[in-house]
Amino acid sequence: MDGGSQCHLILVGGGHAHVAVLKSLAMRRAPLLHVTLVSPHSYATYSGMVPGVLAGTYDLTAAQIDIRALAARAGAAFVADRVVRVDAAQRLLELGERPALSYDLVSFDIGSRPTAADRIDAEVPVVLVKPIERAVSGLASTLSTAAPAGGRRIIVVGAGPGGTEIAFALAAHLRREGSGSLTICDSSNAPVASRDAAASRAVQRAFAEHSITFRGNIDVTQVRRDGITLATGEELPADLVVWATGAAGPRLFEESGLPVDARGFLQVGDDLRCGAHPEIFAAGDCATLASHPDLPKAGVYAVRQGPVLTANLRTAAQTWATTTPSSLAGRGARGLGPASATPASKTRRTHLKRFRPQRHFLALLNTGDGRAIFSYRGLAFRGRWAWRLKDRIDRTFIQKYARPQLDPQAMMHGEMIPCGGCAAKVGADVLGRVLSKLNVATDERVQIGVREADDAAVFATPPGALAVATVDAFPPFMDDLYVVGQVAANNAASDLYAMGAAEGVAIAIVCLPRGDARQDEERLEQLLRGALLQLDKLGISLVGGHTIAGEQAIVGFSMHGWVEPDHVLRKSGARPGEVIVLGKPLGTGVILAAARAGVAAAEWTEAAIASMLRSNRRLMQLLREHGVRACTDVTGFGLAGHLDEMLRASGVGARLVRSAVPALPGARELLAAGWRSSFHASNQRTQSNDRLDPLWLDPQTSGGLLAAVPLDRIEPLREACARAGESLYKIGRFTERLGLDVA
Numbered sequence: 175m176d177g178g179s180q181c182h183l184i185l186v187g188g189g190h191a192h193v194a195v196l197k198s199l200a201m202r203r204a205p206l207l208h209v210t211l212v213s214p215h216s217y218a219t220y221s222g223m224v225p226g227v228l229a230g231t232y233d234l235t236a237a238q239i240d241i242r243a244l245a246a247r248a249g250a251a252f253v254a255d256r257v258v259r260v261d262a263a264q265r266l267l268e269l270g271e272r273p274a275l276s277y278d279l280v281s282f283d284i285g286s287r288p289t290a291a292d293r294i295d296a297e298v299p300v301v302l303v304k305p306i307e308r309a310v311s312g313l314a315s316t317l318s319t320a321a322p323a324g325g326r327r328i329i330v331v332g333a334g335p336g337g338t339e340i341a342f343a344l345a346a347h348l349r350r351e352g353s354g355s356l357t358i359c360d361s362s363n364a365p366v367a368s369r370d371a372a373a374s375r376a377v378q379r380a381f382a383e384h385s386i387t388f389r390g391n392i393d394v395t396q397v398r399r400d401g402i403t404l405a406t407g408e409e410l411p412a413d414l415v416v417w418a419t420g421a422a423g424p425r426l427f428e429e430s431g432l433p434v435d436a437r438g439f440l441q442v443g444d445d446l447r448c449g450a451h452p453e454i455f456a457a458g459d460c461a462t463l464a465s466h467p468d469l470p471k472a473g474v475y476a477v478r479q480g481p482v483l484t485a486n487l488r489t490a491a492q493t494w495a496t497t498t499p500s501s502l503a504g505r506g507a508r509g510l511g512p513a514s515a516t517p518a519s520k521t522r523r524t525h526l527k528r529f530r531p532q533r534h535f536l537a538l539l540n541t542g543d544g545r546a547i548f549s550y551r552g553l554a555f556r557g558r559w560a561w562r563l564k565d566r567i568d569r570t571f572i573q574k575y576a577r578p579q580l581d582p583q584a585m586m587h588g589e590m591i592p593c594g595g596c597a598a599k600v601g602a603d604v605l606g607r608v609l610s611k612l613n614v615a616t617d618e619r620v621q622i623g624v625r626e627a628d629d630a631a632v633f634a635t636p637p638g639a640l641a642v643a644t645v646d647a648f649p650p651f652m653d654d655l656y657v658v659g660q661v662a663a664n665n666a667a668s669d670l671y672a673m674g675a676a677e678g679v680a681i682a683i684v685c686l687p688r689g690d691a692r693q694d695e696e697r698l699e700q701l702l703r704g705a706l707l708q709l710d711k712l713g714i715s716l717v718g719g720h721t722i723a724g725e726q727a728i729v730g731f732s733m734h735g736w737v738e739p740d741h742v743l744r745k746s747g748a749r750p751g752e753v754i755v756l757g758k759p760l761g762t763g764v765i766l767a768a769a770r771a772g773v774a775a776a777e778w779t780e781a782a783i784a785s786m787l788r789s790n791r792r793l794m795q796l797l798r799e800h801g802v803r804a805c806t807d808v809t810g811f812g813l814a815g816h817l818d819e820m821l822r823a824s825g826v827g828a829r830l831v832r833s834a835v836p837a838l839p840g841a842r843e844l845l846a847a848g849w850r851s852s853f854h855a856s857n858q859r860t861q862s863n864d865r866l867d868p869l870w871l872d873p874q875t876s877g878g879l880l881a882a883v884p885l886d887r888i889e890p891l892r893e894a895c896a897r898a899g900e901s902l903y904k905i906g907r908f909t910e911r912l913g914l915d916v917a
Contacts, residue, residue: 180208181278181491184267185250186257188218188241189283190473191457193575194480195487196241199248200772204488206495209250210275210653212257212267216242216776219306221336221473223568228313228343229542230350237568239575240776247578247772251653257284260430262451272656273699276692279490281455281483282440286421286471288332289437294397294417303336303418316414317347325353329402329412331394333360334368335472337418338377339540344416345384346542357410359389368470369537372554376547377539380556384543421471424460435462445526446483453490457483466531474535477571486526538564578773580847639736644669646809647683647730651766651875655697658729659704661786665809665876666731667712671794672807672879674743678735680709682719685728694723701729712789743797746823747804748882754828754906755888757793758785758878760813760869761841763851768844778840785838786876793900797881800891808877812857814870816880817914824882829915830870830906837869845869865916882908 185192188211199209223237245252253275259268266274287304294300301312326348330341341358348354358365358381364374365381365388381388393405401411423438433441433450439462440448446461448454458476463469538560539547546560646666650658663680670678682705686697698721709716714733765782768774790807797805804824808816813835821828845868853873861871883891888904895902909915 181206181494182276183207183209183279183281183487183491184275184277185209185211186213186267186280186282187284187458187460188213188215188239189285189458189460190218190476191480191483192281192283193218193239193241193244194477195281195484196244196248196250197575198481198484199250200244203249204491207488207491209245209248210253211241211245211250212253212255212269212275213241214254214256214270215307216240216252216254216780217307219310220568220572221306222564223572224306224310225339225343225540225542226565226568227310228317228340229346229540231540234310234314237572239572240577242776242779243577243769243772243774244575245772246770246774253654253656257426260426260432260454262430262432262454265453273696273703276696277453278494279453279455279487281457281487282427282460283456283458283476284424284426284460286439286459287424288417289419289422290394291417291419293395295399298397298399298415300397300415300417303332303340303416304421309416313344313416321351321354322413325351325355326414327401327412328354328356328414328416329410330356330358330416330418331360331397331402332418332420333358333362333365333388333390334418334420335366335537335539337416338365339542340416340418341386342380342384342540342542345386349384355387356385357387357389357412359392359394359410361391361393363390365390366539366549369549370552370554372552373537373539373547373549376549376554376556380541380547384541421459423462427460435467437462444528444530445486446479446529447486447490447526455483455487455490463529463531469531472535472537475531478531479529482527482529489526538567540564577775580773580843580849636736638738640739640742642670642673642675642678642735642737643733644673645683645730645732647728648875650727650729652769655700655727655729656704657783657787659701659706660708661783661876662701662729663705663708663712663714663731664787664789666733667709667714668790668807668809668876668879670733670735671790672743672805673735673737674741674794674798674805675735675737676791676795677713678733679715679717680705681717681732681734682721683728683730683732684719684721685724685726686721687725687727688723697727705729705731708787712791741798743794743803743805743881744823745804745806745820748820748824748826748908749884750826750908750910752804752882752884752908753888753904754817754830754908755881755883755891756808756813756836756878756903756905757790757880757901758788758808758874759836759838759841759901759903760808760872760874760877761838761844762786762875762877763812763854763873764841764844764849765838766875767851768840768849773849774844775840778838778844781839790879792898793879793895793902796891796894796898796900797879797883800883800887800894802881802883802887802891804882806880808874808880810853810873810875811860812854812871812873813880814861814863814866814914815857818861820880820882821908821912821914824908825912827909827912827914828906829909829917831917832867834903834905835867835869836903836905841869841872845872863914863916866914867916 217238218241220237226232227234227237242252255269257267258270265277268274303309330337345356365377366373394402395405396403403409427434427440428438440456442456442461446455446457457479459471534551537549545558546564548555548560762782769779851873857871
């Protein structure tokens with residue numbers, strides 16, 4: 175969220191080279207770089223260990239790198255999306271689900287796609303080995319089903335090193351099931367033909383030992399629901415087809431008009447930079463070195479490209495900072511003008527490191543039986559020692575990128591910073607351009623709103639209804655402003671729902687760090703598009719807003735809703751004997767704090783985001799329908815603080831059951847390790863009860879509803895929630911005895 179003129183580097187994809195870049199940045203930050211990682215996956219699956227996963231040797235988590243957490247440690251923003259088009263002239267990346275991102279430098283490490291996939295009939299359930307994340311989940315899902323009578327018939331198309339290892343792994347699965355057949359076929363006359371004759375012979379001997387049938391010199395022309403068809407017209411039946419053919423370049427490059435080779439790979443020089451667009455870099459399987467066009471697509475090259483790519487990106491960023499005039503910093507370089515607006519000629523003369531691929535590399539092929547084939551420079555051996563060597567190499571690689579252990583003495587970085595003062599409005603030109611891009615829905619209740627751009631909004635209040643108004647704002651908890659906008663809208667709307675109001679209008683409040691017009695426009699669009707997405711889901715109209723420039727980003731909404739007089743929910747009104755219910759698990763505060771430091775597992779962060787994006791609207795409606803009168807929502811003061819407000823307003827006490835209070839995945843582990851949100855200590859100071867669970871003091875963002883439910887209505891309410899797919903947790907009882915007791 176830096177508002178200065180840092181060079182914006184976008185890393186697209188979490189391949190082997192990019193994890194090396196992130197690791198380097200985590201160890202030594204580059205002050206001139208603002209980095210964003212764009213990936214549809216929070217984990218990068220190490221392809222070398224996938225056969226071991228399929229064979230049952232490893233759990234999937236042992237073969238994965240948490241790139242979301244790694245990005246946080248590197249100080250990089252993580253955007254969960256995919257790039258669908260590159261506008262090299264404007265230096266823009268168009269994304270699948272959110273607004274485009276501008277870049278000064280961009281690097282691609284997105285792997286490849288299998289060749290000849292057009293031969294697969296539509297809707298045929300074939301497992302493509304690329305992308306590897308989808309292949310692993312697809313195979314796991316298929317193999318978890320009951321095997322047909324007589325065993326599974328599996329065909330693997332493609333007998334390169336990857337297809338061969340997968341065939342061995344699937345054969346191991348068939349042995350565990352006790353029956354089945356496996357055939358692997360290839361257009362070459364021998365498996366792993368890209369290696370050498372010794373490796374091919376070793377593989378064929380292992381095939382024979384494990385009853386794997388190899389069919390060479392054949393061409394698969396069609397994949398049907400019940401098998402495959404060969405060029406000869408022969409049909410081979412199959413229950414599962416795995417498509418492991420050779421590699422082709424991602425369609426992204428060719429469709430974006432970037433220079434590609436005959437197979438669609440982005441062409442780069444030995445410095446891993448695109449000659450026609452020196453601000454574009456690429457590494458791994460998605461790129462082809464112009465000096466080595468026939469270099470095999472092997473992970474070893476991507477791994478060894480990592481240090482070269484890292485050094486060159488650092489150098490390019492330094493060059494960007496020293497050769498880009500201050501008047502252009504973040505302007506033409508960020509996409510307002512063509513790439514030639516920056517001194518690219520100087521960038522081209524910059525000395526960058528060269529990647530020199532080795533002529534020979536060691537290959538270790540897992541045969542799925544506790545052994546591996548060792549292949550190097552015309553020699554091939556098979557044995558358990560080779561498997562142990564492969565296992566050690568693979569585990570060592572993964573361990574390099576493992577998350578830091580949860581340490582009670584660990585210092586927490588990146589905590590939420592208290593709001594600073596605001597200075598000036600965001601420019602009218604910026605605001606106008608952003609509003610023109612937004613598709614604000616028409617609402618018949620709104621007479622004057624965003625479209626009219628008047629001094630204030632005018633909207634009608636339903637006859638007989640009471641007006642409900644609230645405001646809520648906070649600093650972004652992550653660098654993905656699109657998600658922040660969604661959560662901010664949901665969080666503010668929750669105050670309406672806590673009062674029983676079901677509909678309303680919203681006025682945005684946004685403070686942006688001081689930057690150039692392009693940065694302001696991009697950030698504002700990310701925030702507002704995310705917010706509009708959530709508001710549309712809630713049926714709330716955006717009718718206006720106010721934007722200012724300051725030292726720190728702030729986003730929030732003033733919400734205005736309506737409620738029938740007999741439907742108002744209050745913090746007061748809880749009665750002894752009523753059941754205390756909670757709508758969402760706790761833990762967003764500590765998880766977000768740990769996520770910014772890069773120690774929260776990706777699945778913990780994703781679960782917290784999913785919880786924050788879940789609306790309280792439907793649960794509020796169910797509470798009203800079942801006679802609930804006392805309600806609030808759990809936010810910054812934590813469960814203990816907001817429950818205390820209800821107790822004081824109602825003049826009752828409460829008894830909480832510690833084991834019944836739900837926690838988000840990872841929350842208790844982080845709290846036990848000493849991690850705390852920035853506001854945790856303040857919440858703790860307001861409580862005198864030393865028996866409180868630390869989880870109850872954790873400040874929540876977009877937390878759940880907390881309500882008092884009459885005893886005779888709790889079961890009907892729970893049944894209604896189950897039918898509606900809403901979670902509801904019984905966590906205790908209200909009591910006559912004042913204060914908070916813990917069971």
